[in-house]
Amino acid sequence: MLIHELIKVLEQAAPPAFQESYDNAGLLTGSPAWECKGVLVTLDCIEATIEEAIKKGCNLVVAHHPILFKATRHLTGKDYIQRTLIKAIKADIAIYAIHTNLDNVRSGVNKKIADLLGLENQRILAPKSGLLSSLVTFVPAADAEKVRQALFEAGGGSIGHYNNCAFSTSGTGTFQPQQGAHPAIGTVGTAENVAEERIELVFPSYLQQTLVQSLIKAHPYEEVAYYIHPLSNTFSEVGSGIIGNLPQPIDIQQLFDNIKKIFAVKVIRHTALPDSPKKIRNIALCGGAGSFLTKTAMTAGAEVYITADVKYHEFFDADSQMVLADIGHFESEQFTIELLFDILAQKFPTFAILKSEYCTNPVLYYI
Structure with missing residues (x-):
C-alpha cells in the first residue's frame, strides 16, 4: 500500500478544491510514493501524536487540523509546530491534513x-457558489447515449440527490473536412450535414479536465466541439x-x-x-x-x-x-476521528488504520 493510494480515497471523499482559500490541507510532510506501514487518524497532529504513531508503527498521520498553516522560514524547534514537524521528518512520518474540505x-x-x-x-x-460549470457538446445521434454515459461516469450530471441529469436537443451539424483530416463521418473536401444531439449538463468545476478527457475519448469525431461555462449557481452538496x-x-x-x-x-x-x-x-x-x-x-x-x-x-x-x-x-469535532477511520476502513478493511487514543484538547475546565 502506497501513501498516494490512501490519499486518493480521502480526496474522493473531500476534494481539495473544496477547501477554503486560507486553508492548508493536503500532504504536509513525507512522500506520496512511500510505502504505508500504518495510518493513525487524529483531530490534531502535535508532538504527542507523532510519538503515538511511532509507538504504533504508523508512518502516516491523517489529521483534521493542519499543523502547518502559515509559511515557516526555518525549523529550529522554537515552538510546538516546528518541534512536531522536525519529529515527523526525522521519523519518516507523513502528515496529511484534511480540513475545511472535509468540513464543507x-x-x-x-x-x-x-x-x-x-x-x-x-x-x-x-x-457555496462558483464551484459549478456547465458543459455543452454536439454528438452524432447514434453516439449520443455513449457520450452521455461517459460524462456521467466522469462525474457530470449530478444535482443534489439526482444523478445522470442532462438535457438534449436535436439538430443538424455541418462541417467540411480539409486535407489532413481523418473524419469519422464523410470524406475530405465534401460538405457534410449530420443529425446531431446537443448535450448539456452541470458538473463540479474541479472535474473539468477529467470530464473533457472522457468526452474526447467517447466522442467519435476527430475534432470535438464543446464549450464550458462557469456558473454562479449554489452547490447544494458543498x-x-x-x-x-x-x-x-x-x-x-x-x-x-x-x-x-x-x-x-x-x-x-x-x-x-x-x-x-x-x-x-x-x-x-x-x-x-x-x-x-x-x-x-x-x-x-x-x-x-x-x-x-x-x-x-x-x-x-x-x-x-x-x-x-x-x-x-x-x-x-472530536468525532471527526471516527469519520476519517470509516472513510479509510470502508475502502481498506484489512489495512492497519488506527484511531488516536491521545486527547489533543488544549482546553481544560476547573469545576
Missing part, C-alpha cells in the same frame, strides 16, 4: 455531528454548516443534556433561553469556529445554533431570536 462536503464533519444529534432533513446551511430538525420537538434543556452526554461537554456557553417554556425542533450547527454563520442560521429559521469559539460580542448577534450555544471546538 455534505457527508463530512457537520453531518457526523448532525447524525449524532439525530437531525432529519439535513441540508447545507450556507451552500458549503458551511448543516441545518435540520429533530424527529420530535423537545425542551431546550433536554437538548443541552443530550449534547453534554453525547459530546462529553462539561459546560455549554449560551445566550438567554426563551422566557416561556418552548419546545424546539429546528437545529443548525457548524463544527469548530462557526460564529460567522450565526445570522445565516437565524435567517434559515434555526431555533438553536450549535457551534464553537464564539467571542463575547458575537453572542449579541443572536439578537434574542434564537439560542446560540458554544460547546467547544474540540468537543464539537
Whole structure:
C-alpha cells in the first residue's frame, strides 16, 4: 500500500478544491510514493501524536487540523509546530491534513455531528457558489447515449440527490473536412450535414479536465466541439454548516443534556433561553469556529445554533431570536476521528488504520 493510494480515497471523499482559500490541507510532510506501514487518524497532529504513531508503527498521520498553516522560514524547534514537524521528518512520518474540505462536503464533519444529534432533513446551511460549470457538446445521434454515459461516469450530471441529469436537443451539424483530416463521418473536401444531439449538463468545476478527457475519448469525431461555462449557481452538496430538525420537538434543556452526554461537554456557553417554556425542533450547527454563520442560521429559521469559539460580542448577534450555544471546538469535532477511520476502513478493511487514543484538547475546565 502506497501513501498516494490512501490519499486518493480521502480526496474522493473531500476534494481539495473544496477547501477554503486560507486553508492548508493536503500532504504536509513525507512522500506520496512511500510505502504505508500504518495510518493513525487524529483531530490534531502535535508532538504527542507523532510519538503515538511511532509507538504504533504508523508512518502516516491523517489529521483534521493542519499543523502547518502559515509559511515557516526555518525549523529550529522554537515552538510546538516546528518541534512536531522536525519529529515527523526525522521519523519518516507523513502528515496529511484534511480540513475545511472535509468540513464543507455534505457527508463530512457537520453531518457526523448532525447524525449524532439525530437531525432529519439535513441540508447545507450556507451552500457555496462558483464551484459549478456547465458543459455543452454536439454528438452524432447514434453516439449520443455513449457520450452521455461517459460524462456521467466522469462525474457530470449530478444535482443534489439526482444523478445522470442532462438535457438534449436535436439538430443538424455541418462541417467540411480539409486535407489532413481523418473524419469519422464523410470524406475530405465534401460538405457534410449530420443529425446531431446537443448535450448539456452541470458538473463540479474541479472535474473539468477529467470530464473533457472522457468526452474526447467517447466522442467519435476527430475534432470535438464543446464549450464550458462557469456558473454562479449554489452547490447544494458543498458549503458551511448543516441545518435540520429533530424527529420530535423537545425542551431546550433536554437538548443541552443530550449534547453534554453525547459530546462529553462539561459546560455549554449560551445566550438567554426563551422566557416561556418552548419546545424546539429546528437545529443548525457548524463544527469548530462557526460564529460567522450565526445570522445565516437565524435567517434559515434555526431555533438553536450549535457551534464553537464564539467571542463575547458575537453572542449579541443572536439578537434574542434564537439560542446560540458554544460547546467547544474540540468537543464539537472530536468525532471527526471516527469519520476519517470509516472513510479509510470502508475502502481498506484489512489495512492497519488506527484511531488516536491521545486527547489533543488544549482546553481544560476547573469545576
